[in-house]
Amino acid sequence: MxxxxxxxxxxxxxxxxxxxxxxxxxxxxxxxxxxxxxxxxxxxxxxxxxxxxxxxxxxxxxxxxxxxxxxxxxxxxxxxxxxxxxxxxxxxxxxxxxxxxxxxxxxxxxxxxxxxxxxxxxxxxxxxxxxxxxxxxxxxxxxxxKGKYNYQVREYELSFDDLPEEFNGYKISQISDIHVGSFDDKDEVAYAIDLVNKQQSDVILFTGDLVNNVARELYGWEDILGRLKAKDGVFSVLGNHDYGDYVNWVSQSEKRKNLEELFQIQKNMGWRLMMDEAHEIKRGTDSLHIVGVQNYGGGRFPKYGNLDKASASLSDSSFKVLMSHDPSHWELQVKDHPKKFHLTLSGHTHGMQFGVEIPGFFKWSPVSFVYKRWAGIYKELDQFLNVNRGFGFIGYSGRAGIWPEITVITLKRA
Known part of the structure; x- marks a missing residue:
């Protein structure tokens, strides 16, 4: 169609x-x-x-x-x-x-x-x-x-009244939308992975779309992507492309087998895949919770995630960083959720890989006609959303004006 x-x-x-x-x-x-x-x-x-x-x-x-x-x-x-x-x-x-x-x-x-x-x-x-x-x-x-490998590090400092004292200055690196099946230059990707590590963040969070369609796209890339290291680990969630929904499978069992292989490859790379669950990171007597949900998007995109299940064990007051691939989830469920998610990290839009940005003055892409929040930091009701512009590309094998992004967010106590 x-x-x-x-x-x-x-x-x-x-x-x-x-x-x-x-x-x-x-x-x-x-x-x-x-x-x-x-x-x-x-x-x-x-x-x-x-x-x-x-x-x-x-x-x-x-x-x-x-x-x-x-x-x-x-x-x-x-x-x-x-x-x-x-x-x-x-x-x-x-x-x-x-x-x-x-x-x-x-x-x-x-x-x-x-x-x-x-x-x-x-x-x-x-x-x-x-x-x-x-x-x-x-x-x-x-x-x-050239543009598709023109990696940019974008740094933000976000302040919270209720950030636990021990997490003042905590650094998060976020990448999203790798789409490994589109890459054609291992040296450029290896450089970008090393650039992520050079940020020396406390934790690395990947917010979905590791592949275009199938797990075998990762063959030969495990060593490069497996280089990602952080003190508190590397966490990931699934994006809409990771489920294999855009493939005409012979059977549902073949589709499940593909997804299981994707899980195993991430595990072998040392990544922890979050499937509607939460993980506690402790500093002394203080805690910060990483929450990861499966894909949940508006329109025609699949709704697999269960936010209530992912946050069931958490209190309303606990400090939470949510990983959710599609930024429309923030509008649909997250920002008005009673559990309060202090920071949500998303991707998905790629900024359509084409647009014009003059930092601090002007930002436009055709994707703005589809997504209200499509790139960068947004704040509402004392909660933040960051929409990462994506690490890779799909469809159009390039990026013009909307460059591939590594986000570094430092949490500060207000």
Whole structure:
């Protein structure tokens, strides 16, 4: 169904784009070159997915085809938006002009109809649109070349009135959405894992989507991911991709076997997978609780998690750090839960791997139309939510403007 929507959107965009290009070309032959290139890029994407349907495997040719398609689509979308707004202005100008002509009808009841209803398109606007369209085109290509491994460490200091004294200054490193089946450069990933360890945090928390679809994606990556070390351990939860829900399994037993293998690999790497449960970390007489729930998301995403079960053994006043993959869970259940979860760590959105961020001033991504909270720190009712931008990538084999993230959060007593 998603492919039908994409094809439909592509056809609508292409029809409008070609009409604009045809007008701008003014009879020149290059409009047919443009149309041929656009169609070939689209057909190449369809062909590559037909030849390589297994998305659990890295296929460079297929990834490049997707990147090129997205780059052209993003460029055309920007160009069309600019030209669409100009068309709206032209229609308004045409209506005003037509109205004035009717009001100035001469005594014989005749009006001047020699000029066209719509004013002609402005060449300057079209050239500006083409120039601006080049920006997302170049950004997406750069994101596939360099951006996907442009790891950023984002540091936050969060204050709490009721943080236990012994945990003042406690450091948490969070990573999310590894999507190991998409990686094509072990050296870059190994560098990022070492970068996580260099933060020397007290605990490392991974908030889901270790794989794209199946456990075998982890083969050959266990040693690199198993390097993650922290004094209080490495904890993880499941994301929507980890369950194998997007695979056409021969049987349910095969699907369960895949999930069990994913559990075992994480255990072998020294990670503790949290399945609707809590873990107590002690410092002297003080305690901090790590709570991990299975995936629980809004819309079409699965709801496996049981927050009540995970927090059943905890008091309302105990200090809690919750790991929940999908940030929509915070809105659906977490922030109004009577147990009070002081800090929730999520991922899932990836920031759509494309957007614009000027730290402290501006932050935008197309995913903001879907998720109210999609990247960074949010606070409500004296509770914090951090949405990690993701460690890996999926679909588009790159990142443009929304870089892969390692979050370091220091807890402070207010």
């Amino acid at each position: 998603r492919f039908i929507y994409i094809i439909g959107f592509f056809i609508i965009v292409e029809i409008y784009a070609f009409q604009l290009i045809r007008v701008l070309a003014k009879g020149h032959w290059w409009k047919w070159v443009y149309l041929a290139v656009s169609i070939l890029i689209f057909l190449n994407v369809v062909l590559q997915f037909y030849l390589s349907p297994d998305r659990t495997q890295v296929v460079p040719v297929r990834d490049f085809a997707v990147t090129l398609f997205l780059a052209f689509l993003a460029a055309k979308t920007v160009f069309l938006l600019i030209m669409f707004f100009e068309d709206v202005v032209r229609i308004v100008e045409g209506v005003i002009s037509l109205s004035r002509k009717h009001n100035s009808t001469d005594l014989e009841g005749m009006s001047d109809t020699s000029s066209s209803f719509l004013p002609s398109r402005r060449s300057f606007i079209a050239k500006t649109g083409l120039a601006l369209a080049a920006l997302p085109f170049g950004a997406i290509l750069y994101g596939a070349w």
